[in-house]
Amino acid sequence: MFRPLLWAVALGAIGAAASAHHSTAMFEWGKEKTVDGTVDKWEWTQPHTFLWVMVPRKSGKVEQYGFEGMSPSWLGRRGWGLKSISRGDKVKLVYYPLRDGRNGGFYVRVTLPDGRTLEALPQRQP
Amino acid sequence: MKRAPIVLASTVAALALAALCGCNGAGPNAGSAQKDAAAAPAAAPTPNASAYADLAKLPDWSGVWEPTRMARPAGEKPPEPPKLTPAYAPKYAAYQEKNRTTPGINFVSNVANCVPAGLPGSMQQPYPIEFLFTPGRVTIAIETYSVVRRIYTDGSPLPAEPDPSYQGTSVGHWEGDTLVVETTGILPETAPINGILGHSDKMRVTERIHLSAPDVLEITTTVDDPTVFVEPYTFTAHYQRHRDWKIMEYVCAQNNHDFVDEKGNPGFSLERKPGE
Numbered sequence: 257m258f259r260p261l262l263w264a265v266a267l268g269a270i271g272a273a274a275s276a277h278h279s280t281a282m283f284e285w286g287k288e289k290t291v292d293g294t295v296d297k298w299e300w301t302q303p304h305t306f307l308w309v310m311v312p313r314k315s316g317k318v319e320q321y322g323f324e325g326m327s328p329s330w331l332g333r334r335g336w337g338l339k340s341i342s343r344g345d346k347v348k349l350v351y352y353p354l355r356d357g358r359n360g361g362f363y364v365r366v367t368l369p370d371g372r373t374l375e376a377l378p379q380r381q382p
Numbered sequence: 383m384k385r386a387p388i389v390l391a392s393t394v395a396a397l398a399l400a401a402l403c404g405c406n407g408a409g410p411n412a413g414s415a416q417k418d419a420a421a422a423p424a425a426a427p428t429p430n431a432s433a434y435a436d437l438a439k440l441p442d443w444s445g446v447w448e449p450t451r452m453a454r455p456a457g458e459k460p461p462e463p464p465k466l467t468p469a470y471a472p473k474y475a476a477y478q479e480k481n482r483t484t485p486g487i488n489f490v491s492n493v494a495n496c497v498p499a500g501l502p503g504s505m506q507q508p509y510p511i512e513f514l515f516t517p518g519r520v521t522i523a524i525e526t527y528s529v530v531r532r533i534y535t536d537g538s539p540l541p542a543e544p545d546p547s548y549q550g551t552s553v554g555h556w557e558g559d560t561l562v563v564e565t566t567g568i569l570p571e572t573a574p575i576n577g578i579l580g581h582s583d584k585m586r587v588t589e590r591i592h593l594s595a596p597d598v599l600e601i602t603t604t605v606d607d608p609t610v611f612v613e614p615y616t617f618t619a620h621y622q623r624h625r626d627w628k629i630m631e632y633v634c635a636q637n638n639h640d641f642v643d644e645k646g647n648p649g650f651s652l653e654r655k656p657g658e
Contacts, residue, residue, distance in 0.1 A: 279494065279648035281648045282640075282648055282649065282650040283650075297658070299637055301636045301637035302631070302632045302633055302634060302636045302637065303496070303632070303634045303636075303637075303638055303640075304637065304638070304639065304640075306637060306639065308654065322639075322652045322654075324639055324640075324650070327509075327632075328630060329508070329509040329525055329526070329630055329632060330508070330509070332630065333627065354650065358652055359652070360650075360652055
């Protein structure tokens, strides 16, 4: 989903009563981290899309990461869809990490195997 | 042969349903269903063809309307801050300060648990809305949380003490090309403005809705509740028309990983769906 409060602060454009789905307190919002992995599942669902990615560690162990993203309501009107990402896709993800250190966060950019990059935040739209 | 009673039962059920719904052209029994419907006493006048024809005189609000919260029209001043009563002013000031220093951090409400926003917050959501005109009614379908608002424009008055609900009870009338909507009966635990939770059961919301440009809808909203506001608080929002968009389904409980715990702290679940 989108982050109206952040937009509002950045752009000074909000009047009143704007409601977000939830706080962004769980994420280190704005702090970009990058991870490479293999898509285990792409969930094209409300109120958020969700991307489960398996990430190989140096130790050889593979760990699961969970990433929340914008909603189909937002992404669907900007060219994304159920078919945009498939299980098994090798992706590079830029995300805002969870503050508590668990494996996951909010994805903001996804680079697909064919080199296409999906920008997933309103602030990054051209 | 053992199945016969079930078949019979379902046929009877289908006939009963056809009679109840009064559906036109619904199979061979449609005629008798129509007769039954015609015989039943009418609870309210049925809109006739001219009532539908009259809808053509209303302004064209067809299409889907996207809130343009990012872009304030050139020259428009930023909104004045609300003037709040001593009971609410310190809470709002603290919220504003936290919002300034740590954007997004402190916005925590039951909305994270998929409980929809009440009016007027429901009209300020990120996703689009649409308007449907039928005789005596304007219906607003809000994509976020799949909220529906029913605005009675048939001249009926606001009830004195409506049962409280998230969207309240609304009546409306046309002043030229402007729809004026009055709403009361909004659940007191909802947010009258962002950053404040709770208000009295007397809160009244007035919306003036009109086209400010061919594809721009302007809604000026006044929220009146003396327990919260020293004077009625007015703000304006704009919506951009997209004729080629469709309202999408929005079921918040489908895959919600966000939550607010019992202490009001935001949380995030990394549990996968059962069976995976």
